Amino acid sequence: MPRPSASRATARPAYFVSDSTGITAETLGSALLANFPGVAFHRHTIPFVDTVGGARDVVRDIQAAAATGAVPILFATVKSAEILAELMASGAVVVDLLGGHLRELEAALGSTASEQLGQYHGVGDIERYFARMRAVEYAIEHDDGQSMRALDIADVIVIAPSRCGKTPTTMYLALQYGLLVANYPLTDDDFPSDGLPAPVAPHLDKCFGLTTTPLRLSQVRHERRPDSVYSSLAQCTLELRRAEDLYRRNRVPFLNSSTKSVEEMSAVIMQSMRLRS
Amino acid sequence: MPRPSASRATARPAYFVSDSTGITAETLGSALLANFPGVAFHRHTIPFVDTVGGARDVVRDIQAAAATGAVPILFATVKSAEILAELMASGAVVVDLLGGHLRELEAALGSTASEQLGQYHGVGDIERYFARMRAVEYAIEHDDGQSMRALDIADVIVIAPSRCGKTPTTMYLALQYGLLVANYPLTDDDFPSDGLPAPVAPHLDKCFGLTTTPLRLSQVRHERRPDSVYSSLAQCTLELRRAEDLYRRNRVPFLNSSTKSVEEMSAVIMQSMRLRS
Structure with missing residues (x-):
């Protein structure tokens, strides 16, 4: 997905280098860089740097980038001291x-x-993989009230x-935590009665x-069906008010997704429902 | 999902405490703990500790745990110095x-x-959310060759x-990176010809x-249909050999998923296909 960024010439290069997927380096490194809103960064994630040769390739990239401007920042999650030493010799600021x-x-x-960092392939991981796979399949089958x-x-x-x-939150809970998560859409048909919709009522x-x-909501719906009743502010206001009334009447815990990321919503739901992965 | 763990009495408590979702604290903390295979840990993730009062609740928990055994380890991703100071006063080893x-x-x-850590709700995040939402919907629609x-x-x-x-990897790429990912099953029908199956052939x-x-593969299939031809070792061997031949003949990059996590497979695919999120 394209993101707005400063031009390469003026931005400071930031590298996320890992001997595994790079997800942790990127997540934590980005959280740290968010503290410097005045600085533009040009980001590169380089996963699977698990040999000295691989590290040397990264160093060549970094030195080429450094030649054109500011000293690069490098966030590293590598376990080998030898590989880390190569990266340190690049001239970048290594975190x-x-x-x-x-x-x-x-x-x-x-x-x-021990030297075990990044080795996650014991029996527990296969079980975790099965659980996630089942959970994702369950989530797809039970998405948007398709199956009861x-x-x-x-x-x-x-x-x-x-x-x-509903859908991204459901998928995240399934993939990240291996939970069985169904989702059910509230439509105009669900509001005349006081209780929850019949299919989910037994599972309050x-x-x-x-x-x-x-x-x-109106903005998001407009993306799907522009200039429709469905995406009108009046209809969105009405549906949300009815949904919140329904939650309160039935003591269903709920949260407002408008300022939250999928990760945050998932963590709130885990905590509220007292679930553990 | 239950995981094998040492009994609470003998295990050392490990806390992952965050002012946000706790995912980074848990991921990095767990990677660090994996270096100490001889030590049993009893893990607790506590997200959204973003007030001094919240930190004091955590400290009470930690002190109760510490009273029964070894000094707890606490991995913290909190931006407030005041909250961190509360946690430090708990007696736990704070990382x-x-x-x-x-x-x-x-x-x-x-x-x-700045004090911006953990604040991720600018316009870029809404765009990122839209992109992920579209990607997850695309992945569901195009799962298992359902739609072309x-x-x-x-x-x-x-x-x-x-x-x-296929499915967990597809969902992870969609959710984590906002990529549009379809997946298509190779069945016996696809092997008599030399090329790729007709629906995907134009997109080699x-x-x-x-x-x-x-x-x-036989183990995984056995979970779904025990003692079937489908799950037999002979059938699995045959299908995998044919699939690998198909990949090689058509120069389709491929990887063996048997020893890789969903995150690792996704990172390899991103790298191999030269994709960026």
């Missing part, structure tokens, strides 16, 4: 996201760190009007509601 | 995953860190025999193949 903390832990635990087949085994049922963020204790702001 | 690195960056950038409607806009088409990991440059080991 070692692992090493220092490992020394702290060694001191606290009175034990020497196995609601009795759901960990959570996310309910909300159309376009409040598993329900979690989403809401948003009318303006945000 | 501050942010603070020290922020000081390093301040020195490197010659600039003072919009393959021309796909960023990647994952192809593989049934149960090689977007295809990425998955394979696994016959034993692993």
Whole structure:
């Protein structure tokens, strides 16, 4: 997805370098860089740097980038001291996201760190993989009220009007935590009665509601069906008010998705429903 | 999902405490703890600790845990110095995953860190949210060859025999990177010809193949249909050999999913297909 960024010539290069997927380096490095809103960064994620040769390729890239402007910043999650030393010799400012903390832990635990970092392929991982795979399949089958087949085994049922963020939140909970998550759309048909819609009513204790702001909902719906009743501010206002009334009447916990990321919504739902992965 | 763990009495408590979702604290903290395979840890993730009062609740928990055994380890991603100070006073060994690195960056950038850490709700985030939402919907619509409607806009088409990991990998790429990812199952019908299956053949440059080991595939299929031809080792061996031949003949890049996590597979695919989020 394209993102607005300063031109390469003026931006400071930021590298996220990992001997594994690079996701942690990128996540934590980006959170740290967010503290410097006045600086433009040009970001590069380089995963699977797990050989000295691989590190040397990265160093060549960095030195080419450095030749054109500011000193690059490099966030590293690599376990090998030899590979880290190569990266350090690049001339970039290296932020070692692992090493220092490992020394702290060694001191606290009175034990020497092994070389196991990044090795996650024991039996527990295969079980975790099965659980996630089942969870994603369950989520697809039970997306948007398509199937009511196995609601009795759901960990959570996310309910909300159309376009409040049910589907991405459901998928995130399934993939990240391996939870069985169904979702059910609240439509005009669901509001005349006081209780929850019939298919989910027997599972009240598993329900979690989403809401948003009318303006945000109208924008999102406009993307799908421009200039329709469905995307009108009046209709969005009405549906959200009815949904929130329904949640309150039935004591369904709910949250407003308009200012939250998918990760945050998922963490709130986990906490509210007292779920553990 | 239950995981094997040592009993609470003998395990050392490990807390992942965050003023946001806790995902980064848990990911990086777990990677660090993996270096100490001889120590059993009892893990707790506590997200959204963003007030001093919230921190005091955590401290009470930690002190209760510490009273029964070893000194707890606490991994923190909190931006407020005041909250961090509360946590430090708990008696736990606190590993501050942010603070020290922020000081390093301040020195490197010659600039003072703002208090923006964890605030991710600018316009870029809404765009990112839209992109992810569209990507997840696209992935659901195009899962398992269900729809061929919009393959021309796909960023990647994952192809593989049934149960090689197409669906979780597809969802992860969509959710994490906002990419448009379709997937297509290779069945016995697809092997008599030399080329790719007709629906995906026009998109050869977007295809990425998955394979696994016959034993692993047989185990996974056995979960779905025990004691069937489908899950037999002979059938699995045959399908994988044919799939790998197909990939090689058509120069489709592919990887073996048997020893890789969903995150690793996604990162390899991103790199191989030269995709950027």
